Amino acid sequence: MFRYLIIFAHFHMAFRLPELDSLAALEQVNLVYDKDAYSDDHPFFIVQLPSDEDARKLARRSILIKDVIRLYADEPTLERVLETARNTPDLIGPYANSSFRFDCRAFGSTVEHADQVARIEQFAFLPAGDVRLKNPDVIFFYMEDYGTLHTRGHLPPAEPFRCMFGVWVGSGDRQLVNKYDLKKRGYLGTTSMDAELSLVMANQALVRAGSFVLDPFVGTGSFLITCAHYGAFTMGADIDGRQIRGKGGKSIDSNAVQYNLTGRVLDTVVCDIAHHPWREGEIWDAIVCDPPYGVRAGARKLGKGPKSKVPPGPLVPVKPNGEQRYPQTVPYELDDVLVDLIAFAAEKLVPGGRLVYWLPTVTDEYTHADVPLHPRFRLVANSNQVFGTWCRRLITMEKLREGEQAEEVVAIKGEGEAQAPAHAKFREVYFAPGRGSQPSTPPSERA
Amino acid sequence: MRLITHNMLQCHVKACPPGQSYPLQIRNAELEALDAEFNADFVRRLIPKLDWKVLRSTAFELGVAQLPEECPAEPTEDDLQMIHKVALQTRVKEAEMVCSGCGHVYPIKDGVPNMLLQDHEI
Ligand SMILES: C[S@@+](CC[C@H](N)C(=O)[O-])C[C@H]1O[C@@H](n2cnc3c(N)ncnc32)[C@H](O)[C@@H]1O
Ligand SMILES: [Zn+2]
Numbered sequence: 001m002f003r004y005l006i007i008f009a010h011f012h013m014a015f016r017l018p019e020l021d022s023l024a025a026l027e028q029v030n031l032v033y034d035k036d037a038y039s040d041d042h043p044f045f046i047v048q049l050p051s052d053e054d055a056r057k058l059a060r061r062s063i064l065i066k067d068v069i070r071l072y073a074d075e076p077t078l079e080r081v082l083e084t085a086r087n088t089p090d091l092i093g094p095y096a097n098s099s100f101r102f103d104c105r106a107f108g109s110t111v112e113h114a115d116q117v118a119r120i121e122q123f124a125f126l127p128a129g130d131v132r133l134k135n136p137d138v139i140f141f142y143m144e145d146y147g148t149l150h151t152r153g154h155l156p157p158a159e160p161f162r163c164m165f166g167v168w169v170g171s172g173d174r175q176l177v178n179k180y181d182l183k184k185r186g187y188l189g190t191t192s193m194d195a196e197l198s199l200v201m202a203n204q205a206l207v208r209a210g211s212f213v214l215d216p217f218v219g220t221g222s223f224l225i226t227c228a229h230y231g232a233f234t235m236g237a238d239i240d241g242r243q244i245r246g247k248g249g250k251s252i253d254s255n256a257v258q259y260n261l262t263g264r265v266l267d268t269v270v271c272d273i274a275h276h277p278w279r280e281g282e283i284w285d286a287i288v289c290d291p292p293y294g295v296r297a298g299a300r301k302l303g304k305g306p307k308s309k310v311p312p313g314p315l316v317p318v319k320p321n322g323e324q325r326y327p328q329t330v331p332y333e334l335d336d337v338l339v340d341l342i343a344f345a346a347e348k349l350v351p352g353g354r355l356v357y358w359l360p361t362v363t364d365e366y367t368h369a370d371v372p373l374h375p376r377f378r379l380v381a382n383s384n385q386v387f388g389t390w391c392r393r394l395i396t397m398e399k400l401r402e403g404e405q406a407e408e409v410v411a412i413k414g415e416g417e418a419q420a421p422a423h424a425k426f427r428e429v430y431f432a433p434g435r436g437s438q439p440s441t442p443p444s445e446r447a
Numbered sequence: 448m449r450l451i452t453h454n455m456l457q458c459h460v461k462a463c464p465p466g467q468s469y470p471l472q473i474r475n476a477e478l479e480a481l482d483a484e485f486n487a488d489f490v491r492r493l494i495p496k497l498d499w500k501v502l503r504s505t506a507f508e509l510g511v512a513q514l515p516e517e518c519p520a521e522p523t524e525d526d527l528q529m530i531h532k533v534a535l536q537t538r539v540k541e542a543e544m545v546c547s548g549c550g551h552v553y554p555i556k557d558g559v560p561n562m563l564l565q566d567h568e569i
Contacts (some may be wrong), residue, residue, distance in 0.1 A: 086489070211488045212493070233483075244559055245559065268559055268560040269452065269456070269559065269560050272563060277553075279498075302564060302565075303566050
């Protein structure tokens with residue numbers, strides 16, 4: 001095993017380790033790390049991997065990894081780094097005839113160009129061939145960490161806290177964030193999910209070529225696009241057919257055309273997850289979704305109740321012109337949505353399949369007990385994105401294979417609980433007047 | 448709606464007589480052929496999830512293909528291509544899906560089946 005430095009994007013911190021773990025599972029890479037060494041405060045994380053090849057595999061689909069470096073020195077000062085490098089036989093032999101480039105970077109501060117050159121010159125003892133900026137045989141990589149506002153106070157210190165040196169081995173795939181940017185997407189709705197998190201979700205779901213994926217709350221189909229990007233065959237369902245069909249030639253289908261994914265974005269069906277038409281069977285490898293919970297996201301299910309929109313007159317399922325009448329619906333509480341979703345996933349996922357979904361919670365009232373558990377699932381990850389008074393959590397669950405045991409308490413939460421879960425009051429808090437820090441739209445409706 | 452999806456949908460009207468809610472009969476169908484990516488591994492894993500008899504009879508009734516009586520136990524590349532063509536590349540654009548148990552009609556418009564029920568049916 002060798003030491004590698006992972007340089008994450010310094011963003012979406014709570015999603016970085018879960019994505020890394022998912023990619024290790026997906027690429028079957030033997031990844032070893034000390035969880036306590038991980039920090040949200042900076043983008044650096046040291047892991048052990050069997051080879052450069054494994055390091056490249058681990059990073060190649062990552063949305064939250066920028067670069068992976070084979071690490072040769074991790075020291076408090078440049079002087080110490082130089083000393084370590086001088087005593088590293090791995091650096092002295094193999095690159096003598098290789099074209100090279102030297103990257104000098106800093107986190108938390110800027111190092112002027114002249115100062116970068118001065119640092120790089122001190123590595124002149126490394127035997128290497130000619131400089132080549134584009135596609136060199138080897139990229140030497142030197143990085144200084146000056147901390148952040150949060151860890152060090154206002155001004156960056158004169159000297160870095162930490163200096164790292166190694167050889168670049170691979171990059172993540174952050175260019176996809178730009179490729180699938182919502183600003184460039186033809187068909188969008190208020191509920192479309194930003195590209196970055198939609199891509200991370202596909203990684204959490206272990207979606208790969210030939211996977212079969214369902215989004216039961218498909219809306220404008222954000223997750224169909226990102227999952228199909230990775231080679232999955234995708235299907236969607238929604239209670240609201242208008243979302244699926246779109247308008248003016250713009251629809252889920254036209255998005256699939258835009259991204260050249262028509263061969264894998266299969267069907268969409270109008271149905272209610274609370275009264276669904278799918279026959280028995282373990283069908284999908286992954287269920288990836290953003291359940292409804294806002295006003296605009298319209299959490300409703302079929303049914304008749306005091307609050308249902310009852311059209312006057314006798315009940316006729318079909319209008320005189322033969323068209324189907326839009327059925328009556330009742331409000332669908334988030335707790336019920338979750339119970340239905342998880343029970344549905346327990347039935348319809350193949351063993352080892354994953355359910356990846358968003359759970360909104362009230363920030364102050366959240367406890368881990370609020371994440372619904374199920375005896376047929378293992379909770380894989382729970383990543384928090386804060387929006388002031390409330391948050392949304394990306395929950396990743398894996399359906400147990402035969403003989404596997406859930407590690408945690410096995411029960412769907414809710415019944416017989418003294419304390420209401422933090423998402424139960426979500427609507428109340430969300431719609432409460434005068435809460436200054438809350439955004440004006442629910443999370444799923446923000447790009 | 449492709450035939451892969453038809454293969455997975457059933458009538459879910461509460462009062463539908465048990466055992467008769469599947470498969471849904473396709474009436475007045477307008478079909479279209481679509482391209483879908485061929486992925487042998489996907490099709491191989493799809494086979495045990497399909498109700499072969501239903502796929503076979505639907506393909507026959509729609510005049511799409513004559514599938515063998517039994518699903519090939521060890522499918523060749525040609526078998527996989529054939530299943531791919533029937534299940535993924537045949538799409539019902541407009542039709543009615545009728546339940547032989549309770550008679551409920553599920554319309555398909557512009558390729559999208561509407562499986563919603565009225566509240567007295569659930
Ligand atoms: C938060 S949005 C999901 C948006 C989607 N991820 C996208 O990319 O646009 C929730 C969706 O669930 C749908 N929905 C609400 N109640 C439903 C139900 N009972 N069954 C199925 N879908 C439902 C809404 O119509 C809405 O499109
Ligand atoms: Zn029926």
